[in-house]
Amino acid sequence: MARKQAKRRKQKSAARFQLPSLRLGRLIAPLFALAVILATYQVSLTMLDREISSVEITGPFHRVTALHIEAVISDQIAAGFIGADIDRMQEQIVSLPWIDQARVARRWPSRISIAVSEQVPAAVWGDSGLLNTRGELFVNDSRHVPAELPRLSGPDSKSAEVARRYLEVREQLIPVGLDVRRVHLDARGSWQMTLGNGIEVRLGRRAVAERTSLFLDVVANIVSGRTTDIKYVDMRYGNGFTIGWKGGSQTPARDSERDEQKMLAARGIN
Numbered sequence: 001m002a003r004k005q006a007k008r009r010k011q012k013s014a015a016r017f018q019l020p021s022l023r024l025g026r027l028i029a030p031l032f033a034l035a036v037i038l039a040t041y042q043v044s045l046t047m048l049d050r051e052i053s054s055v056e057i058t059g060p061f062h063r064v065t066a067l068h069i070e071a072v073i074s075d076q077i078a079a080g081f082i083g084a085d086i087d088r089m090q091e092q093i094v095s096l097p098w099i100d101q102a103r104v105a106r107r108w109p110s111r112i113s114i115a116v117s118e119q120v121p122a123a124v125w126g127d128s129g130l131l132n133t134r135g136e137l138f139v140n141d142s143r144h145v146p147a148e149l150p151r152l153s154g155p156d157s158k159s160a161e162v163a164r165r166y167l168e169v170r171e172q173l174i175p176v177g178l179d180v181r182r183v184h185l186d187a188r189g190s191w192q193m194t195l196g197n198g199i200e201v202r203l204g205r206r207a208v209a210e211r212t213s214l215f216l217d218v219v220a221n222i223v224s225g226r227t228t229d230i231k232y233v234d235m236r237y238g239n240g241f242t243i244g245w246k247g248g249s250q251t252p253a254r255d256s257e258r259d260e261q262k263m264l265a266a267r268g269i270n
Contacts, residue, residue, distance in 0.1 A: 059116035063098035135163025154185030204236035211235040
């Protein structure tokens, strides 16, 4: 009986040592096969790789040239048709100041196709920065600032917010014959606009959205009929606004006072 028990223990011990070896073998086989496949793939890429024969660049070029683009991606061109990193090339092209978007693709057997679009300046930011149509600051210090563009200013972190308010206000002013020349947000959060006819609109830093709505719904119609007489509009009041006339008075003109009071009453403002 003792001998039989000893044999059983030996068999159990042997089985325990064999199991790990079997599991390890099962893992090594697929890993080895995967390594062979990867190595074959890399060798195949190396054998298929070739020099880039041409780079085709298309797009409206006003601020950037094809030579600028080729220069910034020269390292990727040297890497070859397969070795070139397409995503990296796209990042390098978009990093150029006046490039908005870029699409890069391989064209078999050895050509690279690049399509670019340039930034469209929509407003001047500060003294010489430029904002695009999305309100993004894409040039910090432009050598040439188009005189016809509106002037926006404020903390750099608020450029998109200032641009958004400008676009919203302008869209509603155009139908009544007015436009916006400047929008400024100071460090304390106070807003001020200058219309295309030079009239200042003071919005302050509290309830700016409500004051802007009141100006667009009520005051803009008054201003559009008296552009030559008005110097500024002060919206920084809890229950109304003040119109400053070029003669120095802050009292509304007689022929527009009735319409003003009527519109204010319609909005529930006394």
